[in-house]
Amino acid sequence: MVTLEQVRQRAENDARTHGYYLNPDEEFLASLLEGLRENEERYGYPSCPCRRATGVFELDRDIICPCDYRDPDCEEYGYCYCALYVRKDVAEKKLPIKPIPERRPPDKLAKTYSKEVVAPDVKTVEENKATMGSKKPPEARLKMWYCKQCGYICFREEPPYVCPICKAKREMFSELKITISG
Structure with missing residues (x-):
């Protein structure tokens, strides 16, 4: 079981390594970190707390925090989609946080809302948790x-x-x- 402190430490380390800061609003930050913790408990990986995950690792790979879209969002807007990671000017409250457009491609978004998300050759959440670290390669076209x-x-x-x-x-x-x- 992952703790809230572990989630926070991981986010702080990643922010520091990449030149970002965590959201300065402590209450909002706490809700984001709790969402990451809950998603890690639920899916076995920390998917973005502001996006809908499928529970299938291969389909959610791009939204595992920090997501693939964090750096371009931070560069363009000053913060990522969920505003967990922010630039210095945002951390110093010189730039307000407002909603930004979703960068996730429409085909990936559509998969999260389809009725049958899990394809026959893709693992379910339970299988994903049970086989994390197994030696079988993923069923993806990388x-x-x-x-x-x-x-x-x-x-x-x-x-x-x-x-x-x-x-x-x-x-x-x-x-x-x-x-x-x-």
């Missing part, structure tokens, strides 16, 4: 993406919006295809 600026490599369905290493934009990523001949 591609290898390479940052042309710093060399960062990741396996994902799509490249990240911002490179976590050098902060290059999505356009700086290329798909790598490896062919092994024998």
